[in-house]
Amino acid sequence: MSHTPAPLDQFEHLSTIAPDEILTRATATDHALPDGAGTLALITLDNGQGPRRPATLGSASLLELARAVDEQAARASAGEIQALGITGVEGVFAAGADLALVASLPADAETGRALGRLGHAVYDRIDAFPVPTVALVNGTALGGGLELALACDRRVIAPEVKALGLPEVRLGLIPGWSGVWRAPHLVGPEAAVALLLTNPLDNGRMIGAADAVRLGLMDSLAEGDLLAAGLTAAADAVAGRTVQRTADVSDAAWDRALQAFGAAQSARPGRDLPARRHLEELFAGARTRTRAESAEAEADALADLIGSAEFRRTVYAFLGLVQGRAKRPAGDPGVEQAHTVHRVGVVGAGLMAGQLALLFATALRVPVVMTDLDQERVDRGLAYVRSQLERSVTKGRMKAEDAEAVAGLITGATDVSAHAEAEFVIEAVFEELEVKRTVFRQLEQVVSPTAILATNTSSLSVAGMAEVLEHPERLVGFHFFNPVAQMPLVEIVRVAETTDAAVATAFELARRLRKTAVLVNDAAAFVVNRVLLRMMGEIQNSFDQGTDAHTADHALDPLAFPMTPFTLAAMVGLPVAQHVSESLQAAFGAERFPVSENLQRLIEAKKTAIWAKDVKSPEEAGGATGETIPADTAALIEQGDTPQTADELRVRVEDALAEEIGLLLDEGVVAAPDDVDLCMILGAGWPLHLGGITPYLDDCGASERVRGARFHQA
Template sequence: MSTTRVLVRDVELPSATAHRGGGTLALITLDNGADHRVPSTLGSETIAELTTVLRALAERAAAGEIAAVAVTGKPYVLAAGADLKGVSRVATREQALELGRGGHEAYTLLSDLGVPSFAFVNGVALGGGLELALNCTYRTVSGSVHALGLPETSLGLVPGWGGAYLLPRLIGIEAAVDVVLRRPAANKPLSAHEAAVLDLVDRVLDPADFLEQSIAWAAAVLRGDVVVERRELESAAEWDAVVGAAREQLDAVVGTSRPAPHRALALMAQARTATREDAFEAEDEALADLIMSEEMRASVYAFGLVTGAKRPAGAPDPVLARKVRRVGIVGAGLMAAQIALLVARRLKVPVVMRDLDDERVAAGLAHVAAEVDKAVRRGRLTPDAAARVIGSVSATTDLGDLAGCDLVIEAVTERLDLKKRVFAELEDVVGDECVLATNTSALSVTAMAADLRHPERVVGLHFFNPVAAMPLVEVIRAERTDDATYATGFAVTKALGKSAVASADRPGFVVNRLLVLLMGRIVGAVERGTPVAVADRACDVLGLPMPPFALFDLVGPAVGLHVLTSLREELGDAFPHSPGSRRSWRSRSRWSGRRRRRGVRAACCRRCRRCSTPRARVPVTHRWTRPGCWTTS
């Protein structure tokens, strides 16, 4: 990646009158010389050059040669943060300290120039890029910007160039906790308009002539025609209450698995009363500790993998992908309904679910409707968009209704004979160009397609539960999958907003091969006498999204046992026997049988009638005893 250069030119500011000028603004542009698809980053060379430039501008300001300084970026980008590759190469704590101190030295010059400084945020401003803007006196932003944030805690770091101190003092501690801790965890940066609501930026301007408008606005500020007011700090009691609540949430969700969020919160807690010098020194120390930690290096490595997944190695040319104008889903259970909803929302094409009887079909449609209603209540879907999604999802018991589909995804029970039968029946219904995909979590896609007339059009698309939240989809190439089918798998995954993981057709693919090994060891420890609570908390240091047994119950004993058994048969004793899993599966099967004999509707088996709590979220050892709930056991 090209080094980002610091380019400077003088701009004459417009005046309120035509007879005299408004002074000179020194405009700094950060530019790495590449196109906008390669964002500018801030490495040590760039920071050193910025320091030199700002020192020279401070001298010009003292001599009265310039009235203000502004910083902007190349088209669509201010700066995407520090150079993570450079950070990962830091070998000693002293080098890490110098990295923090160098950034603080450069950015402090923006605050101490002797003239006002402006950030003209014309595009992406993440991490050190946003901190650059925070250290300026004023900030404008283009209305088209949708990536403003401080994602450092998701990378095992803290906002270490002023962000942990300046942000809470600018927008308030509660909003700062959201920007620094919650949004990075959810990968949700701010848009320009969201930043304006928080007072993170002072003015949102039209992207068409953003730079010209920003210069004119800066001139108005310098003349006194525009006055920017800053909010007062919260009281000590309010500040401490927000910090205390955030700390409790971190203890419950993150625990001891990652130090960065706790360090960032500690820095923000001190920001109300600390001096700038003390706060920046504390940021330096925190940054140095975290840069040398294994958690940071693992986080940056994972970030590189996820970023690389946007351009998957080994994927065929995207132009080979077939057009997908109608999608069929075989099955109407939980996974099938989730996939149908995702396809309807993201691909915006008609979706047809097919299952064996009217009861299952009705349950699948009810799940889609309930999730759409929830999205509307939470403001994630407009009523018009919700109506479009509901209108685009239909369900049927007639396999022939899938005839016009360009892609059919099977999501039926994990049995090879059943899946083979589904594909054989589909082959007599759909057109020759239709891609057939399986959502199998462990079965051989090659074996599934072996007896078909056109095995080359079968691909694996393994979604994870819950489909809406999990970012990965494994794209599995069977022995005879052709390039067009494989390319379609990647194209659909990308269009759904997911990260594609290319996988060969091997037992467990990628995720389950690792996850089931871990789960098998934990279940094995319990079967050898370890208390469940101890085993369940033993992996807290790994920072898993949920405890192992909560995940096991969400997946279901039947699926977990099937995958474990399949991997053991293929890969040997590394995957242990699990008598306990088999007993749990049989126990749940007997419970489900009693429930059916009592005449309870299938939909009620998945959700409580009154509170709509998904049964999958209730541990298998619990009974339905929540207050106000109708008991099904």
């Protein structure tokens, strides 16, 4: 139900307090509706930057949009237009609020509240527009951009759109321009839980066009031209033809949704973080509040959040690192030195190899050949690829013809000579140095002189592989994280002989694969696994020395990691974690990287986890549930008599991390602390609200305690 929009003059001061760095213009053009239904005025949002700098909505841009809407409202009232449309340009509808501008606002509550009310004043104008409104969603619509589309009466989306979402809680904010109210009322409160909470906290997961239509977030996919589809939708609205929306908003659905929301909050640490606390209250309130009442509550929440330390640290991590440092990587020789890649080879046909083949074929649309020791393994790898493509089609993430095209690009063979024509060949075989050296000896005999060879090793020496090559200059580390499709980081590893052309090719491939690459020098476990295993090792060590399991596993809960150390170890696999620990111990010694005897006993007994909730089978749980240790697992564990409190263990971990990162930087593994921060955010899920890991270690005092100096100047 619409309400009278607030006048704009009370918000003019915001554009002078923090002017938009780049103004998003809102220009209108007229288009004839089909069947003589009249005229649609189409407002197009364009900041003149194209897709490299998506249109955002700062205070001046919002005022620009509001004035454009007011102008068209006057025309509608005069009978000059019969519908209003809103769209964007070049694959971007609108990428939400301008975070840099929001962060530059004064940290006082009234300024934050005013920004929240401004968004509502603009979107209320669309909600109250005197004739039907249609969003023509041509591309990315995130946060305030998606909320803008939700304010329209109807929403038509281009089928190729892949990035829709309300990610605010991940960024220390809430969907403050009615998204937290509109989403549950539009798609039903149960579906809204994923949009508002679980997707953002799942590494910022977004949804595509088909999923959006299935949920009811969008009304229809455009078949053919988006403008034509939008005009048809507008004509239907003018003629009074309604859209059938079947979302369940019953009391029972709300009861289930609130229960699911609470369970999702409790499933991972950090429920009491300001943004998550406000989101939970606003979501629960959306059940009974009017939209106007919710708007005031949202403005109050923004007043609290915009000045919070959580938001300021998140802005540094997201804008400074994920969107800043990531786009200007240290050590990238430049795209002009990169080789063109028309064909890719993958050595191996196991799970990781299958994921890599699928990624390369889907993103690059070039032929990919997988090879393995026998036809059975090759067939198994190809079957995995096809099953993943079929799953994407079933979930509406890919058209059947696109999936078939990608499947046709991926072939298999049992002879490495199949890679003779590949410009880039990556191995994904067993994590054993001699196995990988054998692979590279064989490859060098068949590939072209200019082919780039890559290893996906997570911990082994790339130099140790290069030394068996006649041309070691062509070898580069190209370390992906699991699962390959979701994890955004690639560690590019160069050794002394590696050419700039090999490194440049790796960087360019990472960009084409839509991954963020960080250059690292050859050192055991590189950055992420080295830092992560030091952290997990301290937890395991404390447990082995006598700290009870619950205290050990939850000592870092105040940091709000995506999962606890014991659960993470079970997810990556105890043997894998132990293997990396052994590699690190061999490289750096047992004092910093002891190998746990308890963990080894569990591995030898084929145990997959410590907690019953993380085990792979009911038999292994032995009837235990949740955070309990199954009896036969507990019987294998031997503990010392020097337990620690949670606070003592947290300080121990912080100091160990400060030491390890300091040593890593002294060794020149990466160029700067910012690179460690970026790696840990994208490769290990370091929480954005903490900023980077090195600023956190400065703030908690660990860098001063251990190194006598901060990583960053105060």
